[in-house]
Amino acid sequence: MQFKTLENTSIAELLHVFNEAFSDYPIPMHLTKEQLINKFVAESIKKEYSAGAFEGDKLVGFILHGIGVFDGNKIAYNAGTGVIPSKRGNKITSQLYEFILPILKNNQINKVRLEVLSENSPAINTYTSIGFQKKRILNCYKGSLAELKSDADSSVQYLYQPDWKLLQSFWDWTPSWQNSISAVNNSWSQLDTIGLFANDKLVGYIVFNPKINRILQFSIDKSQRKNGFGKQLLNYFALNKSKTVSILNVDDNSIETNSFFLSSGLNLFAKQDEMEMEI
Template identity: 20%
Template sequence: MVTFKRLHEVPMKIVLEAWEKGFEGYYVNLSMPLQAFVTRLTNEDLLLDLSNIMLDGDKPIGINLNGVRSADGQVTGWNGGIGIAPEYRGRGLGKLLMEESMKAYLEAGVHQATLEAFVQNKGAIKLYEKFGYVIKDKLLHMSTMNPVYLETEPGIDSSFTTIIDMPIAASRLPFYNRAGAWQTQWQSAKGGQSLIVYLGGEPVGYAIFRHNYNPQGELVSIALYQCEVHSEQASSLQIYKYMLGQVFDPGKGNAKKVVINLKESHTELVAVLREAGFAAEVELVYMEKTM
Protein backbone atom coordinates (compact mmCIF):
# COMPACT_ATOMS: atom_id res chain seq x y z
CA MET A 1 0.00 0.00 0.00
CA VAL A 2 1.37 3.41 -1.01
CA THR A 3 1.54 5.99 1.78
CA PHE A 4 3.05 9.45 2.19
CA LYS A 5 5.04 11.12 4.92
CA ARG A 6 6.73 14.48 5.25
CA LEU A 7 10.50 14.26 5.19
CA HIS A 8 10.94 15.35 8.80
CA GLU A 9 9.07 12.20 9.85
CA VAL A 10 11.65 9.74 8.50
CA PRO A 11 15.43 9.26 8.96
CA MET A 12 17.57 11.23 6.56
CA LYS A 13 19.18 8.07 5.17
CA ILE A 14 15.72 6.92 4.04
CA VAL A 15 15.11 10.32 2.43
CA LEU A 16 18.39 10.00 0.53
CA GLU A 17 17.46 6.47 -0.56
CA ALA A 18 14.17 7.81 -1.94
CA TRP A 19 16.09 10.52 -3.82
CA GLU A 20 18.61 8.06 -5.25
CA LYS A 21 15.90 5.66 -6.42
CA GLY A 22 13.60 8.42 -7.62
CA PHE A 23 16.21 9.86 -9.98
CA GLU A 24 17.87 6.63 -11.06
CA GLY A 25 18.47 6.67 -14.82
CA TYR A 26 17.62 10.38 -15.06
CA TYR A 27 18.80 12.78 -17.78
CA VAL A 28 21.71 13.88 -15.60
CA ASN A 29 23.38 12.15 -12.68
CA LEU A 30 21.76 13.45 -9.49
CA SER A 31 23.29 10.86 -7.17
CA MET A 32 25.12 12.39 -4.22
CA PRO A 33 26.42 11.50 -0.75
CA LEU A 34 24.35 12.37 2.29
CA GLN A 35 26.29 15.52 3.21
CA ALA A 36 25.94 16.93 -0.30
CA PHE A 37 22.21 16.20 -0.23
CA VAL A 38 21.79 18.00 3.11
CA THR A 39 23.79 20.94 1.73
CA ARG A 40 21.47 21.10 -1.28
CA LEU A 41 18.42 21.19 0.99
CA THR A 42 19.95 24.11 2.87
CA ASN A 43 21.23 26.05 -0.14
CA GLU A 44 17.89 25.86 -1.95
CA ASP A 45 15.69 26.50 1.12
CA LEU A 46 13.97 23.15 0.68
CA LEU A 47 11.75 22.41 3.67
CA LEU A 48 11.53 18.99 5.29
CA ASP A 49 8.09 19.67 6.76
CA LEU A 50 6.64 20.59 3.35
CA SER A 51 8.41 17.93 1.27
CA ASN A 52 7.10 14.40 0.75
CA ILE A 53 8.33 10.84 0.62
CA MET A 54 6.26 8.04 -0.93
CA LEU A 55 6.46 4.61 0.65
CA ASP A 56 5.35 1.12 -0.34
CA GLY A 57 5.14 -0.35 3.12
CA ASP A 58 8.50 0.68 4.59
CA LYS A 59 10.17 0.90 1.20
CA PRO A 60 10.92 4.41 -0.15
CA ILE A 61 9.74 4.61 -3.77
CA GLY A 62 9.33 8.31 -4.50
CA ILE A 63 10.14 11.82 -3.36
CA ASN A 64 9.05 15.42 -3.83
CA LEU A 65 11.09 18.37 -2.54
CA ASN A 66 9.38 21.71 -1.92
CA GLY A 67 10.76 25.12 -1.01
CA VAL A 68 8.97 28.30 0.03
CA ARG A 69 10.26 31.88 0.02
CA SER A 70 8.56 35.21 0.76
CA ALA A 71 9.35 38.64 -0.66
CA ASP A 72 7.26 41.82 -0.73
CA GLY A 73 4.19 39.96 0.51
CA GLN A 74 4.43 37.35 -2.27
CA VAL A 75 4.90 33.72 -1.21
CA THR A 76 6.55 31.56 -3.86
CA GLY A 77 6.75 27.79 -3.81
CA TRP A 78 9.27 25.74 -5.77
CA ASN A 79 9.16 22.10 -6.73
CA GLY A 80 12.80 21.17 -6.30
CA GLY A 81 12.46 17.63 -7.58
CA ILE A 82 9.90 14.88 -8.05
CA GLY A 83 11.09 11.35 -8.70
CA ILE A 84 9.72 7.82 -8.77
CA ALA A 85 11.73 4.58 -8.44
CA PRO A 86 12.13 2.93 -11.88
CA GLU A 87 10.05 -0.16 -11.10
CA TYR A 88 7.12 2.03 -10.02
CA ARG A 89 7.08 4.40 -12.98
CA GLY A 90 4.15 4.43 -15.39
CA ARG A 91 1.57 3.73 -12.67
CA GLY A 92 0.30 7.27 -12.18
CA LEU A 93 2.19 7.76 -8.92
CA GLY A 94 3.65 11.07 -10.10
CA LYS A 95 0.11 12.46 -10.03
CA LEU A 96 -0.21 11.41 -6.37
CA LEU A 97 3.07 13.12 -5.47
CA MET A 98 1.94 16.29 -7.23
CA GLU A 99 -1.29 16.24 -5.23
CA GLU A 100 0.78 16.07 -2.04
CA SER A 101 2.90 18.97 -3.27
CA MET A 102 -0.21 21.09 -3.88
CA LYS A 103 -1.42 20.32 -0.34
CA ALA A 104 1.91 21.56 1.05
CA TYR A 105 1.67 24.81 -0.93
CA LEU A 106 -1.84 25.47 0.34
CA GLU A 107 -0.65 24.91 3.92
CA ALA A 108 2.18 27.40 3.38
CA GLY A 109 -0.05 30.04 1.78
CA VAL A 110 1.81 29.95 -1.53
CA HIS A 111 0.63 32.49 -4.11
CA GLN A 112 2.74 31.29 -7.04
CA ALA A 113 4.27 27.87 -7.64
CA THR A 114 7.25 27.38 -9.95
CA LEU A 115 9.26 24.48 -11.30
CA GLU A 116 11.58 23.44 -14.08
CA ALA A 117 11.61 20.36 -16.30
CA PHE A 118 14.01 19.05 -18.91
CA VAL A 119 12.73 20.05 -22.34
CA GLN A 120 12.83 16.40 -23.44
CA ASN A 121 10.77 15.19 -20.45
CA LYS A 122 7.44 15.44 -22.25
CA GLY A 123 5.65 13.17 -19.79
CA ALA A 124 6.54 15.31 -16.79
CA ILE A 125 5.64 18.53 -18.61
CA LYS A 126 2.24 17.10 -19.52
CA LEU A 127 1.66 16.12 -15.88
CA TYR A 128 2.54 19.59 -14.64
CA GLU A 129 0.23 21.18 -17.18
CA LYS A 130 -2.62 19.03 -15.86
CA PHE A 131 -2.01 20.64 -12.48
CA GLY A 132 -2.27 24.13 -13.95
CA TYR A 133 1.39 24.91 -14.61
CA VAL A 134 2.12 26.96 -17.73
CA ILE A 135 5.41 27.17 -19.63
CA LYS A 136 6.68 30.74 -19.33
CA ASP A 137 10.22 30.51 -20.70
CA LYS A 138 13.16 28.27 -21.44
CA LEU A 139 16.16 28.11 -19.10
CA LEU A 140 19.73 27.67 -20.28
CA HIS A 141 22.39 26.13 -18.05
CA MET A 142 25.51 27.38 -19.83
CA SER A 143 29.20 26.73 -19.35
CA THR A 144 32.70 26.97 -20.76
CA MET A 145 36.11 25.72 -19.70
CA ASN A 146 37.93 28.40 -21.70
CA PRO A 147 39.17 31.78 -20.45
CA VAL A 148 36.55 34.49 -20.93
CA TYR A 149 37.68 37.52 -22.90
CA LEU A 150 35.18 40.29 -23.62
CA GLU A 151 36.37 43.51 -25.16
CA THR A 152 34.70 46.74 -24.07
CA GLU A 153 34.93 50.15 -25.70
CA PRO A 154 38.24 51.96 -25.02
CA GLY A 155 38.20 53.88 -21.74
CA ILE A 156 34.78 52.76 -20.59
CA ASP A 157 36.07 50.52 -17.81
CA SER A 158 37.62 53.50 -16.01
CA SER A 159 34.23 55.20 -15.80
CA PHE A 160 32.84 52.42 -13.58
CA THR A 161 33.15 52.01 -9.83
CA THR A 162 32.56 48.55 -8.40
CA ILE A 163 32.00 47.14 -4.94
CA ILE A 164 31.95 43.52 -3.81
CA ASP A 165 29.30 42.69 -1.23
CA MET A 166 27.13 39.81 -0.04
CA PRO A 167 24.45 38.45 -2.43
CA ILE A 168 21.63 40.05 -0.43
CA ALA A 169 23.02 43.50 -1.26
CA ALA A 170 21.98 43.03 -4.91
CA SER A 171 18.42 42.25 -3.82
CA ARG A 172 18.12 45.76 -2.36
CA LEU A 173 18.67 47.42 -5.74
CA PRO A 174 15.51 48.81 -7.35
CA PHE A 175 16.15 46.81 -10.54
CA TYR A 176 16.89 43.47 -8.85
CA ASN A 177 15.38 40.61 -10.89
CA ARG A 178 12.90 38.78 -8.67
CA ALA A 179 11.39 37.06 -11.71
CA GLY A 180 14.39 34.82 -12.29
CA ALA A 181 14.23 31.08 -11.67
CA TRP A 182 14.44 29.88 -8.04
CA GLN A 183 18.05 28.74 -8.17
CA THR A 184 19.20 32.10 -9.55
CA GLN A 185 17.89 34.14 -6.62
CA TRP A 186 20.26 35.61 -4.04
CA GLN A 187 19.13 33.12 -1.37
CA SER A 188 20.58 30.25 -3.42
CA ALA A 189 24.01 31.87 -3.65
CA LYS A 190 24.97 31.03 -0.07
CA GLY A 191 28.67 31.64 0.39
CA GLY A 192 28.71 33.78 -2.74
CA GLN A 193 29.21 37.46 -3.54
CA SER A 194 27.61 40.28 -5.45
CA LEU A 195 29.41 42.69 -7.75
CA ILE A 196 27.63 46.06 -7.97
CA VAL A 197 28.65 48.54 -10.65
CA TYR A 198 28.19 52.30 -10.30
CA LEU A 199 28.31 55.00 -12.95
CA GLY A 200 28.21 58.62 -11.83
CA GLY A 201 27.45 57.50 -8.29
CA GLU A 202 24.35 55.52 -9.29
CA PRO A 203 24.07 51.71 -9.46
CA VAL A 204 23.74 50.56 -13.07
CA GLY A 205 24.34 46.82 -12.87
CA TYR A 206 25.02 43.86 -10.65
CA ALA A 207 26.13 40.25 -10.78
CA ILE A 208 25.65 37.50 -8.19
CA PHE A 209 28.26 34.75 -8.29
CA ARG A 210 30.08 32.16 -6.22
CA HIS A 211 33.53 30.60 -6.27
CA ASN A 212 33.66 26.86 -5.59
CA TYR A 213 36.81 25.22 -4.26
CA ASN A 214 38.01 21.64 -3.90
CA PRO A 215 39.35 20.22 -0.58
CA GLN A 216 42.85 21.36 -1.55
CA GLY A 217 41.66 24.97 -1.74
CA GLU A 218 41.88 25.18 -5.54
CA LEU A 219 39.27 27.13 -7.46
CA VAL A 220 37.34 24.60 -9.55
CA SER A 221 34.34 26.60 -10.79
CA ILE A 222 32.73 30.02 -10.89
CA ALA A 223 28.93 30.05 -10.90
CA LEU A 224 26.96 33.06 -12.12
CA TYR A 225 23.45 33.32 -10.67
CA GLN A 226 22.30 36.68 -12.01
CA CYS A 227 23.72 39.46 -14.15
CA GLU A 228 21.48 42.48 -14.70
CA VAL A 229 21.74 46.03 -16.01
CA HIS A 230 19.38 48.87 -15.15
CA SER A 231 16.84 49.18 -17.96
CA GLU A 232 17.54 52.90 -18.37
CA GLN A 233 21.17 52.34 -19.40
CA ALA A 234 21.83 52.88 -23.11
CA SER A 235 25.28 51.29 -22.73
CA SER A 236 23.89 48.01 -21.38
CA LEU A 237 26.02 45.86 -23.68
CA GLN A 238 29.23 47.45 -22.39
CA ILE A 239 28.10 47.04 -18.77
CA TYR A 240 27.31 43.35 -19.31
CA LYS A 241 30.72 42.78 -20.88
CA TYR A 242 32.44 44.64 -18.06
CA MET A 243 30.67 42.67 -15.32
CA LEU A 244 31.22 39.30 -16.98
CA GLY A 245 34.88 40.17 -17.40
CA GLN A 246 35.11 40.90 -13.69
CA VAL A 247 33.26 37.76 -12.59
CA PHE A 248 35.00 35.39 -15.02
CA ASP A 249 38.40 37.09 -14.85
CA PRO A 250 40.74 35.18 -17.21
CA GLY A 251 43.35 35.36 -14.48
CA LYS A 252 41.35 32.92 -12.37
CA GLY A 253 42.94 29.96 -14.15
CA ASN A 254 41.25 26.89 -15.59
CA ALA A 255 38.14 26.96 -13.41
CA LYS A 256 34.90 25.93 -15.11
CA LYS A 257 32.59 28.87 -15.73
CA VAL A 258 28.89 28.16 -15.25
CA VAL A 259 25.75 30.24 -15.77
CA ILE A 260 22.79 28.88 -13.83
CA ASN A 261 19.32 28.64 -15.39
CA LEU A 262 19.38 31.81 -17.45
CA LYS A 263 16.08 32.65 -19.13
CA GLU A 264 16.35 32.38 -22.90
CA SER A 265 14.25 35.56 -23.15
CA HIS A 266 17.19 37.47 -21.62
CA THR A 267 18.45 37.79 -25.19
CA GLU A 268 21.15 40.43 -24.76
CA LEU A 269 22.93 38.57 -21.97
CA VAL A 270 22.57 35.22 -23.76
CA ALA A 271 24.17 36.76 -26.87
CA VAL A 272 27.10 38.18 -24.90
CA LEU A 273 27.71 34.83 -23.20
CA ARG A 274 27.68 32.99 -26.51
CA GLU A 275 30.13 35.55 -27.88
CA ALA A 276 32.37 34.70 -24.94
CA GLY A 277 32.27 30.99 -25.75
CA PHE A 278 29.50 29.75 -23.45
CA ALA A 279 27.19 26.99 -24.70
CA ALA A 280 24.07 25.45 -23.19
CA GLU A 281 24.76 22.16 -21.39
CA VAL A 282 21.14 21.70 -20.34
CA GLU A 283 17.85 23.23 -21.47
CA LEU A 284 14.81 23.35 -19.20
CA VAL A 285 11.29 24.68 -19.45
CA TYR A 286 10.38 27.18 -16.75
CA MET A 287 6.79 26.78 -15.52
CA GLU A 288 4.53 28.77 -13.21
CA LYS A 289 1.15 28.21 -11.59
CA THR A 290 -1.01 30.76 -9.81
CA MET A 291 -2.44 29.17 -6.68
Protein backbone atom coordinates in the same frame (compact mmCIF):
# COMPACT_ATOMS: atom_id res chain seq x y z
CA MET B 1 2.02 2.48 -1.32
CA GLN B 2 1.87 5.03 1.50
CA PHE B 3 2.23 8.79 1.16
CA LYS B 4 3.64 10.91 3.97
CA THR B 5 5.40 14.21 4.56
CA LEU B 6 9.15 13.94 5.11
CA GLU B 7 9.73 15.26 8.65
CA ASN B 8 10.84 11.80 9.79
CA THR B 9 12.98 11.02 6.75
CA SER B 10 16.72 11.51 7.22
CA ILE B 11 18.97 13.47 4.90
CA ALA B 12 20.95 10.26 4.36
CA GLU B 13 17.88 8.41 3.07
CA LEU B 14 16.79 11.36 0.93
CA LEU B 15 20.28 11.59 -0.54
CA HIS B 16 20.31 7.91 -1.48
CA VAL B 17 16.89 8.03 -3.16
CA PHE B 18 17.58 11.42 -4.80
CA ASN B 19 20.73 10.11 -6.46
CA GLU B 20 19.05 6.86 -7.51
CA ALA B 21 16.09 8.74 -8.98
CA PHE B 22 18.30 11.08 -11.02
CA SER B 23 20.94 8.51 -12.03
CA ASP B 24 19.40 8.02 -15.50
CA TYR B 25 18.08 11.56 -15.95
CA PRO B 26 18.83 13.25 -19.32
CA ILE B 27 21.28 15.42 -17.36
CA PRO B 28 22.43 13.05 -14.57
CA MET B 29 22.79 14.50 -11.09
CA HIS B 30 24.71 13.08 -8.17
CA LEU B 31 24.80 15.14 -4.98
CA THR B 32 26.97 14.76 -1.92
CA LYS B 33 25.43 15.05 1.53
CA GLU B 34 26.89 18.56 1.85
CA GLN B 35 25.41 19.59 -1.51
CA LEU B 36 21.96 18.32 -0.56
CA ILE B 37 22.08 20.16 2.77
CA ASN B 38 23.16 23.33 0.93
CA LYS B 39 20.25 22.85 -1.49
CA PHE B 40 17.82 22.60 1.43
CA VAL B 41 19.18 25.86 2.87
CA ALA B 42 19.40 27.84 -0.37
CA GLU B 43 16.01 26.83 -1.72
CA SER B 44 14.15 27.04 1.63
CA ILE B 45 13.10 23.39 1.44
CA LYS B 46 10.77 22.33 4.24
CA LYS B 47 10.25 18.64 4.98
CA GLU B 48 6.78 19.26 6.42
CA TYR B 49 5.64 20.57 3.01
CA SER B 50 7.46 17.86 1.05
CA ALA B 51 6.01 14.47 0.17
CA GLY B 52 7.30 10.92 0.00
CA ALA B 53 5.98 7.67 -1.46
CA PHE B 54 6.86 4.66 0.67
CA GLU B 55 6.72 0.92 0.18
CA GLY B 56 6.84 -0.32 3.74
CA ASP B 57 9.61 1.76 5.26
CA LYS B 58 11.41 2.31 1.96
CA LEU B 59 11.22 5.70 0.24
CA VAL B 60 10.71 5.20 -3.51
CA GLY B 61 9.59 8.65 -4.65
CA PHE B 62 9.50 12.23 -3.42
CA ILE B 63 8.67 15.87 -4.02
CA LEU B 64 10.85 18.43 -2.22
CA HIS B 65 9.17 21.80 -1.69
CA GLY B 66 10.77 25.12 -0.89
CA ILE B 67 8.47 27.75 0.62
CA GLY B 68 8.63 31.51 0.09
CA VAL B 69 6.59 34.66 -0.38
CA PHE B 70 6.91 36.46 -3.73
CA ASP B 71 4.77 39.39 -4.87
CA GLY B 72 2.38 38.76 -2.01
CA ASN B 73 1.89 35.08 -2.88
CA LYS B 74 2.95 32.23 -0.61
CA ILE B 75 4.53 29.83 -3.09
CA ALA B 76 5.71 26.24 -2.92
CA TYR B 77 8.63 25.59 -5.24
CA ASN B 78 9.23 22.05 -6.45
CA ALA B 79 12.96 21.77 -5.79
CA GLY B 80 13.04 18.20 -7.01
CA THR B 81 10.68 15.37 -7.95
CA GLY B 82 12.10 11.89 -8.24
CA VAL B 83 10.96 8.29 -8.49
CA ILE B 84 13.44 5.42 -8.44
CA PRO B 85 13.67 3.75 -11.89
CA SER B 86 12.09 0.44 -10.81
CA LYS B 87 8.91 2.18 -9.64
CA ARG B 88 8.23 4.43 -12.62
CA GLY B 89 5.07 4.05 -14.68
CA ASN B 90 2.85 3.86 -11.60
CA LYS B 91 1.74 7.53 -11.62
CA ILE B 92 3.56 8.12 -8.35
CA THR B 93 4.20 11.81 -9.14
CA SER B 94 0.47 12.41 -9.64
CA GLN B 95 -0.30 10.56 -6.41
CA LEU B 96 2.31 12.58 -4.52
CA TYR B 97 0.64 15.80 -5.66
CA GLU B 98 -2.80 14.43 -4.84
CA PHE B 99 -1.50 13.86 -1.30
CA ILE B 100 0.44 17.10 -0.76
CA LEU B 101 -1.74 19.74 -2.46
CA PRO B 102 -4.42 19.80 0.29
CA ILE B 103 -1.65 20.22 2.90
CA LEU B 104 -0.19 23.15 0.98
CA LYS B 105 -3.60 24.74 0.52
CA ASN B 106 -4.43 24.36 4.23
CA ASN B 107 -1.25 26.31 4.99
CA GLN B 108 -2.26 29.30 2.85
CA ILE B 109 0.03 28.39 -0.03
CA ASN B 110 -1.71 29.52 -3.21
CA LYS B 111 0.79 28.71 -5.97
CA VAL B 112 3.14 25.88 -6.85
CA ARG B 113 6.08 26.45 -9.20
CA LEU B 114 8.56 24.10 -10.83
CA GLU B 115 11.09 23.72 -13.62
CA VAL B 116 11.31 20.74 -15.94
CA LEU B 117 13.62 19.97 -18.85
CA SER B 118 11.87 21.04 -22.05
CA GLU B 119 12.80 17.72 -23.68
CA ASN B 120 11.17 15.70 -20.87
CA SER B 121 7.78 15.30 -22.53
CA PRO B 122 6.46 12.59 -20.16
CA ALA B 123 7.09 14.82 -17.13
CA ILE B 124 5.58 17.87 -18.85
CA ASN B 125 2.49 15.84 -19.75
CA THR B 126 2.18 14.68 -16.13
CA TYR B 127 2.49 18.20 -14.75
CA THR B 128 0.03 19.56 -17.33
CA SER B 129 -2.52 16.89 -16.38
CA ILE B 130 -2.15 17.91 -12.72
CA GLY B 131 -2.92 21.53 -13.62
CA PHE B 132 0.44 23.23 -14.24
CA GLN B 133 0.82 25.77 -17.03
CA LYS B 134 4.02 26.87 -18.76
CA LYS B 135 5.06 30.41 -17.80
CA ARG B 136 8.43 30.86 -19.53
CA ILE B 137 11.40 29.07 -21.06
CA LEU B 138 14.73 29.14 -19.22
CA ASN B 139 18.14 28.56 -20.84
CA CYS B 140 21.13 26.89 -19.18
CA TYR B 141 24.72 27.63 -20.21
CA LYS B 142 28.15 26.25 -19.45
CA GLY B 143 31.60 26.38 -20.96
CA SER B 144 34.90 28.20 -20.91
CA LEU B 145 34.80 31.98 -20.97
CA ALA B 146 36.46 33.61 -23.96
CA GLU B 147 38.78 36.57 -23.47
CA LEU B 148 36.63 39.60 -24.21
CA LYS B 149 38.15 42.90 -25.27
CA SER B 150 36.99 45.92 -23.30
CA ASP B 151 38.37 49.44 -22.91
CA ALA B 152 35.98 50.29 -20.10
CA ASP B 153 37.51 52.24 -17.22
CA SER B 154 36.26 50.54 -14.09
CA SER B 155 37.24 48.74 -10.89
CA VAL B 156 35.84 45.84 -8.90
CA GLN B 157 34.92 45.57 -5.24
CA TYR B 158 33.27 42.88 -3.16
CA LEU B 159 29.73 43.78 -2.13
CA TYR B 160 29.19 42.83 1.50
CA GLN B 161 25.84 44.55 2.00
CA PRO B 162 24.21 44.81 -1.42
CA ASP B 163 21.47 47.32 -2.07
CA TRP B 164 18.95 44.91 -3.56
CA LYS B 165 16.59 47.66 -4.64
CA LEU B 166 19.40 49.15 -6.74
CA LEU B 167 20.50 45.78 -8.11
CA GLN B 168 16.94 44.88 -9.07
CA SER B 169 16.79 48.05 -11.17
CA PHE B 170 19.51 46.47 -13.37
CA TRP B 171 17.37 43.40 -14.14
CA ASP B 172 15.64 42.66 -17.45
CA TRP B 173 13.98 39.58 -15.97
CA THR B 174 13.33 37.99 -12.59
CA PRO B 175 15.73 35.20 -11.55
CA SER B 176 14.29 31.74 -11.00
CA TRP B 177 13.84 30.38 -7.47
CA GLN B 178 17.35 29.01 -6.92
CA ASN B 179 18.92 32.26 -8.16
CA SER B 180 16.51 34.56 -6.32
CA ILE B 181 17.39 37.19 -3.72
CA SER B 182 16.05 34.83 -1.06
CA ALA B 183 18.31 31.99 -2.24
CA VAL B 184 21.33 34.32 -2.40
CA ASN B 185 20.67 35.61 1.12
CA ASN B 186 20.17 32.05 2.41
CA SER B 187 23.58 31.00 1.05
CA TRP B 188 25.36 34.32 1.53
CA SER B 189 28.36 32.93 3.43
CA GLN B 190 29.13 30.51 0.57
CA LEU B 191 28.80 33.01 -2.27
CA ASP B 192 30.91 35.84 -3.67
CA THR B 193 29.21 39.04 -4.78
CA ILE B 194 31.34 41.45 -6.79
CA GLY B 195 30.40 44.92 -7.98
CA LEU B 196 31.84 46.79 -10.96
CA PHE B 197 32.31 50.52 -10.39
CA ALA B 198 32.90 53.40 -12.83
CA ASN B 199 33.49 56.89 -11.43
CA ASP B 200 32.57 55.54 -7.99
CA LYS B 201 29.18 54.42 -9.27
CA LEU B 202 28.02 50.79 -9.27
CA VAL B 203 27.41 49.83 -12.91
CA GLY B 204 27.20 46.04 -12.70
CA TYR B 205 27.48 43.04 -10.42
CA ILE B 206 27.89 39.28 -10.35
CA VAL B 207 26.89 36.71 -7.71
CA PHE B 208 28.57 33.33 -7.96
CA ASN B 209 29.24 30.14 -6.08
CA PRO B 210 33.02 29.55 -6.08
CA LYS B 211 32.68 25.89 -5.03
CA ILE B 212 30.88 24.92 -8.22
CA ASN B 213 31.80 27.93 -10.43
CA ARG B 214 28.16 28.77 -11.02
CA ILE B 215 26.89 32.28 -11.68
CA LEU B 216 23.60 32.96 -9.90
CA GLN B 217 23.07 36.56 -10.94
CA PHE B 218 24.77 38.85 -13.45
CA SER B 219 23.52 42.24 -14.58
CA ILE B 220 24.65 45.63 -15.84
CA ASP B 221 22.93 48.97 -15.20
CA LYS B 222 20.57 49.50 -18.15
CA SER B 223 21.90 53.03 -18.71
CA GLN B 224 25.51 51.79 -18.83
CA ARG B 225 25.27 49.00 -21.38
CA LYS B 226 27.25 48.84 -24.64
CA ASN B 227 30.23 50.34 -22.79
CA GLY B 228 32.10 47.08 -22.28
CA PHE B 229 31.27 46.73 -18.58
CA GLY B 230 29.72 43.27 -18.97
CA LYS B 231 32.81 42.02 -20.79
CA GLN B 232 35.06 43.51 -18.14
CA LEU B 233 33.14 41.85 -15.32
CA LEU B 234 33.32 38.43 -16.99
CA ASN B 235 37.03 38.98 -17.77
CA TYR B 236 37.65 39.62 -14.08
CA PHE B 237 35.79 36.44 -13.23
CA ALA B 238 37.75 34.39 -15.79
CA LEU B 239 41.13 35.75 -14.68
CA ASN B 240 40.58 35.70 -10.92
CA LYS B 241 38.04 32.96 -10.28
CA SER B 242 37.44 30.43 -13.05
CA LYS B 243 37.28 30.34 -16.83
CA THR B 244 34.92 27.37 -16.67
CA VAL B 245 31.47 28.42 -15.49
CA SER B 246 27.79 27.59 -15.69
CA ILE B 247 24.69 29.72 -15.37
CA LEU B 248 21.24 28.21 -15.08
CA ASN B 249 17.80 29.53 -15.97
CA VAL B 250 18.36 32.60 -18.14
CA ASP B 251 14.99 33.88 -19.34
CA ASP B 252 14.64 32.95 -23.02
CA ASN B 253 12.80 36.22 -23.71
CA SER B 254 15.91 38.27 -22.90
CA ILE B 255 17.60 38.32 -26.30
CA GLU B 256 20.34 40.65 -25.02
CA THR B 257 21.31 38.41 -22.09
CA ASN B 258 21.32 35.19 -24.10
CA SER B 259 23.32 36.75 -26.94
CA PHE B 260 25.86 38.07 -24.45
CA PHE B 261 26.49 34.68 -22.83
CA LEU B 262 26.77 32.95 -26.21
CA SER B 263 29.26 35.57 -27.42
CA SER B 264 31.23 35.07 -24.19
CA GLY B 265 32.12 31.50 -25.11
CA LEU B 266 29.37 29.67 -23.24
CA ASN B 267 27.24 26.95 -24.80
CA LEU B 268 23.53 26.35 -24.38
CA PHE B 269 23.26 22.84 -22.92
CA ALA B 270 19.65 22.67 -21.72
CA LYS B 271 16.28 24.39 -21.83
CA GLN B 272 13.73 24.24 -19.05
CA ASP B 273 10.05 25.07 -18.85
CA GLU B 274 9.07 27.04 -15.77
CA MET B 275 5.54 25.94 -14.87
CA GLU B 276 3.09 27.19 -12.28
CA MET B 277 -0.25 26.18 -10.83
CA GLU B 278 -2.69 28.06 -8.64
CA ILE B 279 -4.26 26.04 -5.84
